[in-house]
Amino acid sequence: MxxxxxLTVSIILFLLGLSGIFLNRRNLIIMLMSIELMLLAVNLTFLIFSVYLDDLVGEIFALLVLTVAAAESAIGLALLVVYYRVRGHISIEFINLLKG
Structure with a gap:
């Protein structure tokens, strides 16, 4: 190959994640998974160019992005669990009640 x-595989993964965000506005967990899919597609692009250019900077940066993505998903899921315990449901329509 x-x-x-x-790069076509990476673009397809990114577009799948982007469509998951825009097409599914009701389920917050699926939106978080779509964001993770987009971050993994960007990481794949970093790795592809790192191998193509024979440079380790892309691989190190991909590792850093994976670390931030893991922390983001852990914090996001913890917030969802707390929100579910307080409200009893996870619906994006009612999350705007947290504003203030």
Whole structure:
């Protein structure tokens, strides 16, 4: 496989994540999973160019992005659990009640 084919897979993964955010506005967990899919697609792009250019900076940056993504999903899921315990449901329509 060449560079264009790998980048096509990465673009398809990113577009799947983007469509998951825009098409599913009701389920917050699926939206978080779509954000994670987008971050993984960007990481794949970093790794592809790191191997193509024979440079380790892309791999290190991908590792840092994975660390931030893991922390983001852990904090996001913890917030969802607390919100579910308080409200009894996880619905995006009612989350705007947290504003103030």
């Amino acid at each position: 060449n560079l264009v084919q790998y």
